[in-house]
Amino acid sequence: MRTAAIIFLLLGSFLLGVVVMFTIAHSYGVIEYPERLDLTSFDWNGVSAIAALLTFAINVLLVLTVVIGFKGVQEGQAARSAQVLAWATAQMDAVKADEKRLRNSPLDFRDWDDAMQESAGRVCNAYQRMCYYARNGLIDARHFRSNWGVNTSIYWLLLEPYVKSEREKFSDWATAREGAYLRADFEAMALKFISHFNKANPGMIAAYRVQRAQQAAPTALTSPDAASAVDAPHSGQPEA
Numbered sequence: 001m002r003t004a005a006i007i008f009l010l011l012g013s014f015l016l017g018v019v020v021m022f023t024i025a026h027s028y029g030v031i032e033y034p035e036r037l038d039l040t041s042f043d044w045n046g047v048s049a050i051a052a053l054l055t056f057a058i059n060v061l062l063v064l065t066v067v068i069g070f071k072g073v074q075e076g077q078a079a080r081s082a083q084v085l086a087w088a089t090a091q092m093d094a095v096k097a098d099e100k101r102l103r104n105s106p107l108d109f110r111d112w113d114d115a116m117q118e119s120a121g122r123v124c125n126a127y128q129r130m131c132y133y134a135r136n137g138l139i140d141a142r143h144f145r146s147n148w149g150v151n152t153s154i155y156w157l158l159l160e161p162y163v164k165s166e167r168e169k170f171s172d173w174a175t176a177r178e179g180a181y182l183r184a185d186f187e188a189m190a191l192k193f194i195s196h197f198n199k200a201n202p203g204m205i206a207a208y209r210v211q212r213a214q215q216a217a218p219t220a221l222t223s224p225d226a227a228s229a230v231d232a233p234h235s236g237q238p239e240a
Contacts, residue, residue: 011061036092084139085147088130092148095119095126099151100157109162120162124183127152131189149193154208156190163187 066208098119105116112120131152134144163183173180176187197204 018185081140081143084133085143088133088139088144089147091126092130092151096122099155100123104157105158109159109165112162120159123155124159124163124186125154128183128186128192131185134189135185144189145193145196149199150204152186152190153193153205156194157184157205157208158212160187 072223090233101116101119102123105112109120127148130139130144133139134141163186166172167180167182170182172182176184176191180187194205
């Protein structure tokens with residue numbers, strides 16, 4: 001928009017300069033204007049041609065203005081997206097220590113101590129907040145999936161029993177599909193990403209399940225029941 005304003009300012013200055021130049025020339029007698037115009041001998045074809053050229057020039061300027069304005073809007077959106085992503089990155093970096101603590105936590109959330117419970121709450125809050133922004137278009141969904149899609153899926157699988165216990169404590173619905181309010185955006189985005197990754201990279205989520213079970217309970221896979229629980233597909237369905 002600034003470039004378009006400069007173009008119009010230069011054009012206006014040029015036209016004003018031409019008018020001033022002709023006015024000064026007339027005042028010094030360099031140019032004499034006729035007192036009466038004989039329009040019968042006027043070449044109207046030439047006037048039409050000049051008018052067409054002026055109209056074409058004006059249309060070109062208007063098109064340039066639209067193009068420049070569109071580029072300005074794109075640059076503004078890109079700058080806004082960069083600022084939002086920088087803010088989102090800072091928010092997610094703030095819970096990295098909590099995420100590390102959860103990765104080394106016992107498999108059963110009921111065995112977590114108070115510090116682990118507080119870490120789980122902070123991680124849930126961070127992902128719920130970011131997923132809400134992503135679902136409502138405040139953060140570009142493609143950027144969000146590229147940066148935090150895998151982590152959203154992994155930490156939802158890790159925290160799902162804990163979140164459902166919190167929902168039960170407050171008499172909330174068990175799942176987002178049923179109408180749960182607590183951490184609903186976190187669950188909806190996580191299930192959407194899990195569905196995407198199961199199609200794009202089928203072994204990734206299953207590998208995490210096995211790794212998580214081995215890390216938290218090295219002997220869990222020696223039991224047939226535990227092994228079947230690890231290999232079982234996720235029961236949740238992505239929200240429509």
